[in-house]
Amino acid sequence: xxxxxxxxGIVWLDRxxxxxxxxxxSVRWVQLPGAGVDRWLDRIRRAPHVQxxxxxxxxxxxxxxxxxxxxxxxxRGLVHAARTNCWDRDSAAHRYNLEGSTxxxxxxxAIGALVIELLGPFRVETIAVTxxxxxxxxxxxxxxxxxxxxxxxxxxxxxxxxxSTTHTRWLVGEAELAQLRPHSWxxxxxxxxxxxxxxxxxxxxxxxxxxCALDVVDPEPLSAGHPLWNEPHALITPHVAARPLxxxxxxxxxxxxxxxxxxxxxxxxxxPVDTGSGY
Amino acid sequence: xxxxxxxxGIVWLDRxxxxxxxxxxSVRWVQLPGAGVDRWLDRIRRAPHVQxxxxxxxxxxxxxxxxxxxxxxxxRGLVHAARTNCWDRDSAAHRYNLEGSTxxxxxxxAIGALVIELLGPFRVETIAVTxxxxxxxxxxxxxxxxxxxxxxxxxxxxxxxxxSTTHTRWLVGEAELAQLRPHSWxxxxxxxxxxxxxxxxxxxxxxxxxxCALDVVDPEPLSAGHPLWNEPHALITPHVAARPLxxxxxxxxxxxxxxxxxxxxxxxxxxPVDTGSGY
Numbered sequence: 001x002x003x004x005x006x007x008x009g010i011v012w013l014d015r016x017x018x019x020x021x022x023x024x025x026s027v028r029w030v031q032l033p034g035a036g037v038d039r040w041l042d043r044i045r046r047a048p049h050v051q052x053x054x055x056x057x058x059x060x061x062x063x064x065x066x067x068x069x070x071x072x073x074x075x076r077g078l079v080h081a082a083r084t085n086c087w088d089r090d091s092a093a094h095r096y097n098l099e100g101s102t103x104x105x106x107x108x109x110a111i112g113a114l115v116i117e118l119l120g121p122f123r124v125e126t127i128a129v130t131x132x133x134x135x136x137x138x139x140x141x142x143x144x145x146x147x148x149x150x151x152x153x154x155x156x157x158x159x160x161x162x163x164s165t166t167h168t169r170w171l172v173g174e175a176e177l178a179q180l181r182p183h184s185w186x187x188x189x190x191x192x193x194x195x196x197x198x199x200x201x202x203x204x205x206x207x208x209x210x211x212c213a214l215d216v217v218d219p220e221p222l223s224a225g226h227p228l229w230n231e232p233h234a235l236i237t238p239h240v241a242a243r244p245l246x247x248x249x250x251x252x253x254x255x256x257x258x259x260x261x262x263x264x265x266x267x268x269x270x271x272p273v274d275t276g277s278g279y
Numbered sequence: 280x281x282x283x284x285x286x287x288g289i290v291w292l293d294r295x296x297x298x299x300x301x302x303x304x305s306v307r308w309v310q311l312p313g314a315g316v317d318r319w320l321d322r323i324r325r326a327p328h329v330q331x332x333x334x335x336x337x338x339x340x341x342x343x344x345x346x347x348x349x350x351x352x353x354x355r356g357l358v359h360a361a362r363t364n365c366w367d368r369d370s371a372a373h374r375y376n377l378e379g380s381t382x383x384x385x386x387x388x389a390i391g392a393l394v395i396e397l398l399g400p401f402r403v404e405t406i407a408v409t410x411x412x413x414x415x416x417x418x419x420x421x422x423x424x425x426x427x428x429x430x431x432x433x434x435x436x437x438x439x440x441x442x443s444t445t446h447t448r449w450l451v452g453e454a455e456l457a458q459l460r461p462h463s464w465x466x467x468x469x470x471x472x473x474x475x476x477x478x479x480x481x482x483x484x485x486x487x488x489x490x491c492a493l494d495v496v497d498p499e500p501l502s503a504g505h506p507l508w509n510e511p512h513a514l515i516t517p518h519v520a521a522r523p524l525x526x527x528x529x530x531x532x533x534x535x536x537x538x539x540x541x542x543x544x545x546x547x548x549x550x551p552v553d554t555g556s557g558y
Contacts (some may be wrong), residue, residue, distance in 0.1 A: 069351030
């Protein structure tokens with residue numbers, strides 16, 4: 001990447017769209033650092049002459065790993081234990097196993113499919129929700145996204161891996177939480193907009209669900225002093241599931257190289273951004 | 280189980296050996312509630328006419344699940360996050376994935392073998408340590424227990440699943456910890472005696488290892504005010520990996536039934552206690 005006035009391709013490592021300079025007429029390709037592009041859509045639409053590619057799939061494995069870690073930390077009482085300074089064997093937090101539970105994975109793209117793969121040996125029943133309801137390897141059931149209202153009554157736990165779109169905004173609100181169970185954990189590694197923050201806070205306080213483990217929140221960053229920080233049944237990680245960052249990620253470097261080769265030979269790049277669908 | 284004076288078989292649900300009454304001459308079998316029997320050996324040796332059986336294997340799955348949960352919670356910074364009340368994206372706690380790391384599983388009996396099975400899809404290199412060094416399904420390498428000194432220099436993380444014996448006492452001490460790395464997590468779901476508590480505390484304070492996640496400690500319970508409770512890189516769960524307890528466990532009930540059938544037909548029961556080996 002040389003001077004921006006003469007660049008043809010740009011690999012951008014900062015996740016803040018505001019940091020990207022104006023794109024001159026020579027620019028034909030911009031590789032974005034993240035998998036989610038919702039915050040970049042304005043920039044992308046203002047540069048119709050440029051092919052943008054996301055890092056979709058590059059962080060699937062760390063994010064899926066984070067999701068399973070959050071789920072286990074919640075279900076097995078590790079969140080409670082981390083905040084307890086005494087030998088509290090009788091806590092209800094330590095009553096549950098993941099084994100035998102039903103886990104709904106909403107959005108089974110690269111990340112959700114891997115969550116299902118990682119959960120494979122845990123003897124859980126998984127429900128994969130995708131747009132089409134196609135068969136996701138390893139999933140116990142497959143549902144199309146128009147049937148997502150069915151999952152709240154049958155899932156013990158829900159892992160959110162769906163992209164942020166107008167359809168997924170506030171996917172988890174008061175009505176959905178009310179159908180879950182007092183031991184249910186809600187894990188979000190997708191986008192904060194999928195969960196109505198105030199509704200989940202109320203559900204936690206009322207014991208409607210067992211807890212929530214959120215790597216993403218709405219709005220982000222979660223403000224200092226926000227009540228979620230002090231909610232005993234909430235675990236917040238600061239949007240760190242997709243680590244290491246692009247600049248340190250071998251998988252990201254490999255993606256850049258692959259896209260460079262594809263574009264230079266006139267072929268379609270990996271994870272081209274479709275401003276229509278928003279991901 | 281009727282009156283103790285006339286009982287032939289006793290199913291004991293309390294994990295405290297002191298609660299078990301004296302065993303009359305009619306008693307031929309006692310089913311203990313837990314998998315580890317180290318604290319019962321005195322009682323067992325004082326009743327040589329009685330066949331004791333442990334619940335060995337019954338809790339393997341919940342304990343293995345707990346071990347993987349502890350490992351992920353440590354490696355992915357969830358312990359740090361649970362104790363942090365602000366959006367701290369730059370913390371070093373969020374730099375690591377489990378993927379690509381080498382995990383030594385010390386003791387690959389029922390629990391350790393399952394830990395290796397659960398880690399199967401996580402793309403980690405596992406080293407199984409067993410007495411004989413036999414092939415453990417899914418393990419990347421197999422080592423006999425006399426080669427355990429080799430693991431500290433090559434493992435990123437160590438999961439302890441070995442029984443408590445004279446050979447495993449203080450298996451993890453100052454010299455072993457010194458060979459691990461600043462990002463290494465030590466997970467113990469076996470017995471507290473395997474880890475020299477003071478040595479691990481010093482290692483944590485000096486940044487010699489990344490952290491420890493201990494479901495068992497020495498001595499137990501960990502006393503109120505013990506410095507481990509306030510150590511930022513330590514997660515303590517109060518010996519709860521094997522949940523639900525025997526009284527609520529379908530797997531334990533199934534074991535009791537199986538042993539009853541075996542013993543009544545004159546066959547060897549499952550998990551007979553061998554006071555020679557101590558497990």
